[in-house]
Amino acid sequence: MNVYTPSRLHRAALAVALPVIAAGALVACSDPATRPPLSVPASAAPVASAGTPATETHMINNNGHELAFYVTPGHSPAIVLDAGGGEDHTQWKDLVPQLSAATGSEIITYDRAGMGASDEVKGAWDVHAAVSDLRAGLTGLGVTEKMILVAHSQAGEVATYLVRENPGLVSGAVLVDASLPQFSTDEQIARVVAAGTAQIAASRSQPSTQQSRQLIATAQNYGPAHRAYHQVAWPDSVPATVIVSEKTPFDGSPQDAQHWRDAAAEFVKAGPGRTLVTAVGSSHEIPQDQPDLVRAEIEKMVAAHG
Template sequence: MEDIVFRSIRSNGTATALVWLCCTAAGAGLVGCSDSSDDDGTDAAGGGASAAAQERTADENLLTGIEKIDVGGQSVNVSCSGSPAEGRPVIVLLSGGGDDLTKLAGIQKTLSAGDRVCSYDRLGQGASDKPEGPQTIESTGKVLTGVIEQVAGDRPVVLAGHSLGGLISARYAPDHTDRVKGLVLMDATSPTQNADLAREIPDSATGPAVELRDETLAILGGKGPEKLTVTDGEVRSAGDIPVEVIRHGKEYLATVPEYGPGLERAWLGGQRKWLALSERSELSTAENSEHYIYADEPEVAVRAIRKVADQAARG
């Protein structure tokens, strides 16, 4: 049913904006949340679930390949590639809502040439278990902690999140500054996403924007596959860790009839709010990208993540 709705909306020219709203809010089962495909597939993320993928690295017996691990009694699908480098953090990639770790396989493969890089499916995503009940930012953060403990050993980490994965990373970092030494937010969901939508598409609105707003707010309220409730809140400081905030440059939200320009302004405002995370935050624009920056301009995403990892290594 979700795919049928998606295809029908595509015909009236608002597909791209719908993808943004669904994916930033935890995408309700839309397999096609991104129009881009990854030629590398799961192999690029470190191989399939073969015998080779189950092998551990010699360094600290850390997992390599794609493997399901136990976190709090639930199965979480994890992919790790690359070898730990002395003095450098482990890079942990977080996908957007409605996506799984295979979406990040391309940049994971590139980054793993010089660093250890891991990604995972949150509960309700990809090959991980479905959540046992409603989730909050705090409970999904506990799963992230469990993943970090098993994939990074005692090493520090840099979190690089796209869309909803960016919001989760940004909410997590201030409470875990002992482990999180850098952040990269790729078109991260606004810290005031609920209010932004309610303001820009008011109750008096008509047309496709209404359905778009209502479905998105429902997903933000825990109705998506992750059952994750995302509430608005102030941006808390994570100290002076390096933070790169990257926003899209192609204003695709403008395709929403009547309300598009306001949505674009609100989105930019949300990206600027994330700068309060650190004294060392920087905002940049991926000029040729829509929402999926790591697919549209992978070199931009890779450069930002390597920059933050380098800064984190220097301390």
């Protein structure tokens, strides 16, 4: 097996993060029409570009913790952008005004628990809790059907469970170098766990940071969680465009990188209404490396299924 550098392993581990089986209960928040936007630190708030509607920040309570959602007003369908592991809403900061101008749609980004302005939740990263958080936010913001979902990396797992558990909520998805069920074979799970063991141990022995806590949370229950995820199928009723990077989160490990690309191709072949797009020359960070490609595919999905 190729040796991962710490930064590469951190990104790879977060990219294929945990779908733990225990589901959290959804807690709807108050009526968005009567709930004023909450002020957040200037560093956390998106900045509107000239000609773009001002972005509003809302704090949504779910299961006792607060989550920051950022809304650029517009019409339906809403476009919801879900950032990759270790990222907050600012991953999409350049795309938001461009999508708003091009589509006129409402644009929603947010910070998952423990990221950005959202509260941290202790324990293993739980995809079902993450789905509950996103669903609670969307419900509180009045988004109940036919949205367009864009998910990068780890958010692919959130997207998969969200569309399965909420028929009619998502009318189309763009999965940007996303973690997909086909990737998590027993052999691949063993390779990821083996590659990460030393760094997880090192992270536990060092002073706690947000990054180390994220990595440790991702590693907990990794094997059982991903064996469960491998059995999950994307619904045939929801069309999806998969954008796969050439380098993948496993750049430097050709075997793992090829398996990541093969998993994307297998996902596309497994159901109707699916399209595979390769981001030639791109790293795993496609939203930053090739934002025009991501925007174009989102606009196509809006036009076809919005």
